[in-house]
Amino acid sequence: MTSRELTIILVGILVGSILFTYSPTNNQVIHYTLKPDESTVLTDTPEGLLKWSSYEISTREPVYDNSTIVGDHITLHSSPTPPDGRIIDSVELKVPKEIFHNSTYDLVIPDPDFDPFGAVFSRYDSNFQWVVIQDIAIGCTVQVKATFSNEDVDVMVWHGGQNPDRYSYDNNIISGQMASQNNPEIGQVEWFFPNRTMILAIFDFTEEMGNVTVEITSIEESLVSGTDSITYETYYFETNRTVNLTISYSLDNGSHYLYDFKNITFQNFFSPKITDLQITNNDAVFTFAWSIQDRNAYEFHTSDVFLSSDDGKTFLRISSNLNESEFTFDMTGFLNREYYLKVIVTDSSGLSGEKVDMFSLSPPVNPLLLGVEPVEDMVIELGSVGNVITWNLDIEGNAICQYRIVVDSVQVIQSTCYDGTIQFNLDSLPVGTHDVNLDVWMSEVRHSDTVVVIVVESGVPIWLLVSLGLTLFGITIMGIFLYKITDAKKKRLGKWSLEDLLEEKTN
Structure with a gap:
């Protein structure tokens, strides 16, 4: 064998062990490993490698890149067809890791008296380095990783739907995951928020110059695996979601195939x-x-x-x-x-x-008790008859009310009023002054009125009592008036005796 022939053979063996990437017309990326003993290699994405169905559409339809699939309880199916003479050994469906952000920032030296764990602050507070990331994928588990050059950095995270004027350590969505002394600081959060914006506040705890690299990714999700086929119910996403998917399978000879499906949207959840x-x-x-x-x-x-x-x-x-x-x-x-x-x-x-x-709501559907018309106080003569208090209720519609009458703190009547009028006879009251109180209610609405009733001995003219009452009232007012005059004089002169007042008058 010549050296030229040996070189050709070695190159062929080397090429046969290289990992190839193939991009067909539908933008699906296929990765596969060639083995020297393989007799057949797939060179395109098999039609229908990944299909879907739903409760509404039982026929399985192919999944393509950049497609939107709408249905109730969408289910994914994959049953790869192996090359001739080969057997499928395992199949797996994954949501691959996705990178949302990867950048380096200068650290901000905070005010020495600022307490990031006890303060309430607004977005872009000058004690932090702020990072805002858009388009976080809803439904995934997001990992935040901060690698820094100084001794200690702490990170807090909020979503865009939170009040930007009321940020605090207590309401950041990763709690204390990234407030340790580790380098890097790492935290994770399941992103089921209605807002796709993530806000980071990076605090330079050691107050030293330096920088921090922030990497934000999703966590790879292994959805389902099987021997020669898989089925996955996308209702387990727990939300409508846009994802990249990979189907991978292995043959009995160790060959491995991986197919990417990009930007698939599942509209799986509907509002009632x-x-x-x-x-x-x-x-x-x-x-x-x-x-x-x-x-x-x-x-x-x-x-x-x-x-x-x-x-x-x-x-x-x-x-x-x-x-x-x-x-x-x-x-x-x-x-x-x-x-x-x-x-x-x-x-x-x-x-x-x-x-x-x-x-x-209106009468007569809803009769209402609006109030009680007040009754004036009364003076009656002992032994007289026909002395009656009449209360008229202010009502709408045919209001049926409950009421009770209390005389001098003793309940004497409890009954029901059907016609808006309540009467109480006073003829049996003894001589003296009496408080007659009415409480009336309907449902939770209550009203009351109190009447003072004076009962006098028989033979005493009522007009005289009234006149006497006015006279006593006048005397009382006059006494108060004279007292105020003399009190003012006393304060002005510093003395009170009548002789002194008369002496001042003669002078």
């Missing part, structure tokens, strides 16, 4: 909808009923019910976490006006839908 919201009532007792539609099968739903009395500007929750789609609410005693009803239904993945409707 409320339909047919019905509002019925029996007088002031209202029943709210609704129907729920959800494209996701076998979902568990809870409902919250809200009421607004200010034209829908604000809502008060009147029931929460209902497992049924009906709620009865007694509005007896509520003001007669228009109200807004809002029902929010939430599924087990946290997606929700809502519906708002308006209804009215």
